[in-house]
Amino acid sequence: MKKINCFIPAQDATQLKTTIEGLRQSAFVGTIYLLSTNGCTYPDCVTLSVDSLTSTNTIAQIAAHSDAQLSLIYTKYTPLELGQYALERFYHLATSANAGLLYSDYYELKNGTRASVPTIDYQLGSLRDDFNFGSVLVYNATELKKAATQMSVAYAFAGLYDLRLKVSQSASILHINEYLYTEVDHDMRQSGEKQFDYVDPKNRAVQLEMEAACTDHLKCIDGYLAPTFKAIQFDEEVFDYEASVIIPVRNRERTLEDAIKSVLKQQTKFPFNLLIIDNFSTDKTPEIIEKYAQQDSRVVHLIPNRTDLGIGGCWNVGVDYKDCGRFAVQLDSDDVYQDEHTVQTMVDAFYEQNCAMLVGSYTMTNGDMEVIAPGLIDHKEWTPDNGRNNALRINGLGAPRAFYTPLLREIRVPNTSYGEDYALGLRFSRDYQIGRIYQSLYLCRRWEGNSDAALDIVKQNANNLYKDKIRTFELIARMRMNAK
Numbered sequence: 001m002k003k004i005n006c007f008i009p010a011q012d013a014t015q016l017k018t019t020i021e022g023l024r025q026s027a028f029v030g031t032i033y034l035l036s037t038n039g040c041t042y043p044d045c046v047t048l049s050v051d052s053l054t055s056t057n058t059i060a061q062i063a064a065h066s067d068a069q070l071s072l073i074y075t076k077y078t079p080l081e082l083g084q085y086a087l088e089r090f091y092h093l094a095t096s097a098n099a100g101l102l103y104s105d106y107y108e109l110k111n112g113t114r115a116s117v118p119t120i121d122y123q124l125g126s127l128r129d130d131f132n133f134g135s136v137l138v139y140n141a142t143e144l145k146k147a148a149t150q151m152s153v154a155y156a157f158a159g160l161y162d163l164r165l166k167v168s169q170s171a172s173i174l175h176i177n178e179y180l181y182t183e184v185d186h187d188m189r190q191s192g193e194k195q196f197d198y199v200d201p202k203n204r205a206v207q208l209e210m211e212a213a214c215t216d217h218l219k220c221i222d223g224y225l226a227p228t229f230k231a232i233q234f235d236e237e238v239f240d241y242e243a244s245v246i247i248p249v250r251n252r253e254r255t256l257e258d259a260i261k262s263v264l265k266q267q268t269k270f271p272f273n274l275l276i277i278d279n280f281s282t283d284k285t286p287e288i289i290e291k292y293a294q295q296d297s298r299v300v301h302l303i304p305n306r307t308d309l310g311i312g313g314c315w316n317v318g319v320d321y322k323d324c325g326r327f328a329v330q331l332d333s334d335d336v337y338q339d340e341h342t343v344q345t346m347v348d349a350f351y352e353q354n355c356a357m358l359v360g361s362y363t364m365t366n367g368d369m370e371v372i373a374p375g376l377i378d379h380k381e382w383t384p385d386n387g388r389n390n391a392l393r394i395n396g397l398g399a400p401r402a403f404y405t406p407l408l409r410e411i412r413v414p415n416t417s418y419g420e421d422y423a424l425g426l427r428f429s430r431d432y433q434i435g436r437i438y439q440s441l442y443l444c445r446r447w448e449g450n451s452d453a454a455l456d457i458v459k460q461n462a463n464n465l466y467k468d469k470i471r472t473f474e475l476i477a478r479m480r481m482n483a484k
Contacts (some may be wrong), residue, residue: 002030002068003091005141008045009053009077010034016042018079026087030068035061056151056159063148066141070094075160076135078184081109086180090138093176100143100171101164103133107182114182120461122173125471127217127392128464129161129210135183143171153216158209165217207381214393215386222482223392223475227385229433232354234326237406241325242270243347244405247333248314250279253288255334255445260292260299262336266343273298275321277314280307312413312420319408329402330421335362335444336369337400342441346402355435357428358402362442369443378438387436388429392471395464397425397434400442407432419467426474430481 006023010016016034020042023029032045035058041047048065050058053075062071070091074080086104094102105118119132147166155162167173218224245263249256263274276289278301286301293299304317319328327347331337342360349358361378365371379398381390391397401421411427414420428434455463 003028004070004072004087004138005030005066005068006032006072006074007035007048007062007065008032008074008080010036010040010042010047011038011077012040013042015077015079016040016045018081019074020045022080022082023087026082026085028087028091031065033062033065052156054155054157054160056153056155056162059148059151059159059163063145066139066144068141071139071141071144073137073139073160074135075137076183080135081182083180083182089176089178089180093174094138094140097172097174098140099174100140100167101173102138102176103136103173104176104178104180106134106136107179108185109182110185115457116179117457118177118461119175120465120468121175122168123468123472125392125473125475126173126468127165127214127471127475128395128468129158129214129393130395131468132464134181136181139167140171143167146170153212155209155213157206158213161210162213162216165213166220169217169220204380210393211381211386211390215389218389218392221479223478224389225430225478225481230356230431232356232404232407232432234351234404237326239326239405240271240323241273243268243272243327243329243343243402244318244321244323244325245272245274245329245331245343246315246318246324247274247276247331248279248311248318249276249281249285249289249333251281251283251285252333253281253284256285256288258336259331259333260288263331263343264292264296264298265340266337267340268344268347270347272325272343273300273323275300275302275318275324277302277304277317279304279309279314308415310415310417310420312417313415315413315420316415319403319405319413324405326405327402328405328408330400331442332399332444335399335442338363338441338443342400345437345439345441346400349435349437350402350404353435354433356404356407356432357425358435358437359398359425360400360402360437360441361439362399362444363440365443365445367445369445372446376440377444378440379436380438382434382436384433384436387434388426391425391429392475395467396422399444401425403428416466418463419470422467423470426470430474430478 034045034047035050036047048061107114108117147163150166151162278286289301293301363376414423
C-alpha cells in the first residue's frame with residue numbers, strides 16, 4: 001500500500017516546483033494531488049478542482065482520494081522545503097503512535113532569514129481555530145475518511161477546522177518536537193498586530209462558521225452548556241460604594257495620569273472610588289498616584305504586602321480592600337474610558353442583564369489615542385445563548401470587564417499577568433450570565449510599552465499554552481457537570 005498521498009494548494013506551476021521536487025525525493029510519496037481553484041496543472045500530478053482550501057467540499061475530495069496510509073495536507077501557496085528524511089519521520093512516528101494527526105516544529109523564512117518556530121502540544125482545550133500547527137498536516141487516512149463522513153454541515157471556511165475537531169474525537173493529535181520543514185512567510189506584522197485578526201469585521205462570516213463547528217464539537221464530547229444561568233441578588237450585601245475602578249500598575253508614569261483623569265471625570269448616580277494597586281513601581285508612578293490621592297478622597301493608593309504578585313494578584317488586593325464597591329470595574333494603566341458615562345453604563349447593565357460579569361467593547365488607538373485598525377472591537381461573537389460555549393474557541397473576551405464583587409471574592413483572580421481575565425470569563429460563564437455592551441466604552445492604546453506589542457515566539461507559545469490549559473481545565477469541569 002502507498003504510504004503518503006500529498007495534497008498541495010496550486011495556483012501556478014512556478015510556485016509548485018520547489019515543493020513537488022522536494023516531495024518526489026521521498027520514496028514514501030504516492031500520488032501528489034493539486035488543490036486548485038483555477039485548473040493549475042503540473043507534470044505527473046493529479047489536479048482536483050476545489051472552491052477553496054478550507055471548505056467542507058475540499059475536505060470531502062481529499063478524503064475520497066486518501067487511499068494511502070497517510071494524507072499530507074499543505075496549507076500554504078508558498079514553496080515548502082522539507083527537512084532531511086522529514087516524510088519518513090512523519091510516517092514512522094504516525095504509524096508507531098497510531099496518531100490521527102501529526103504536526104511538527106518548523107523553520108520560517110522571512111526576507112531570506114530562517115528562524116525557528118517551535119509549536120506547542122495539542123490538548124483537550126486546544127479548541128482555538130487559530131491553533132498553530134504549521135503548514136504541514138499529516139493525517140491518518142483512515143481517521144481522516146471517518147471524520148469526513150461525520151461532517152454534516154457544508155462550510156465555506158471552517159471545513160479544515162471541522163476536520164481537526166472530528167479527528168480529535170476518536171484519535172490523538174500529536175506534536176513532533178523536531179524541525180521537519182521550512183515554510184515561507186510573507187506576513188511581516190508583529191504579534192500585537194496579528195492578534196486581532198479574528199475580530200476584524202471582514203472576518204465575521206468566517207467566525208460564525210468557526211463558532212458553529214466548535215459548538216457541534218462541544219455537543220459531541222458533552223462539553224456544551226445550555227443557556228441556563230444562576231440568578232443573582234445584588235442586594236444581599238451592603239456596600240458603601242456601588243463601584244470601584246481597579247487599576248493594577250507598575251512603572252506606567254507615561255500613561256497612568258491619563259487613566260486616572262478618565263476615572264475621576266466619570267458622572268454617576270452613585271458613589272464610586274478608584275483603587276490603584278502599585279506593584280512596587282520604580283519610576284514616578286507612586287508620585288503620580290499620591291498627587292491624586294491628596295487631591296481627591298476617591299483615589300486610594302494600595303501597596304501589596306507581598307512581592308510575588310502579577311496583575312491578577314494585584315486585582316485580588318483591590319477586591320479584598322474593605323471599601324471595594326459592589327462592582328469591581330477594570331481599567332488598565334495605559335488605557336482610558338471612552339467618555340464620562342462608562343462606569344454608570346456598566347453598573348446599569350449589571351442590573352438590566354442580571355449578570356455576574358460584564359464585558360464591554362473598546363476601540364484600538366495608538367499612543368496618541370488616534371483610532372487604528374481594526375478600530376472598534378465589540379466581540380459580537382458573544383451571544384447570550386452561546387457565548388459561554390464560543391468562549392472556549394477564542395483567546396479573549398473583550399474589555400472593559402467588570403465583576404460582581406462578592407462572587408469575585410469567592411472565585412478569585414489567578415495570580416498571573418496574562419490571561420487572568422480570560423480565566424475569569426470561562427469560570428464565571430460556567431454558572432452565570434456574562435453581560436455584554438457592544439458600544440465602545442474604552443480606548444485601548446497600542447504602543448511599544450504594551451506587554452503584547454511585539455512578543456517573541458517563546459513568549460507567544462507560553463501565553464497560548466496557558467490559555468489552552470485554562471480551556472482544558474474548564475472543559476473538563478463542564479464535561480463533569482454534564483455527566484452528573
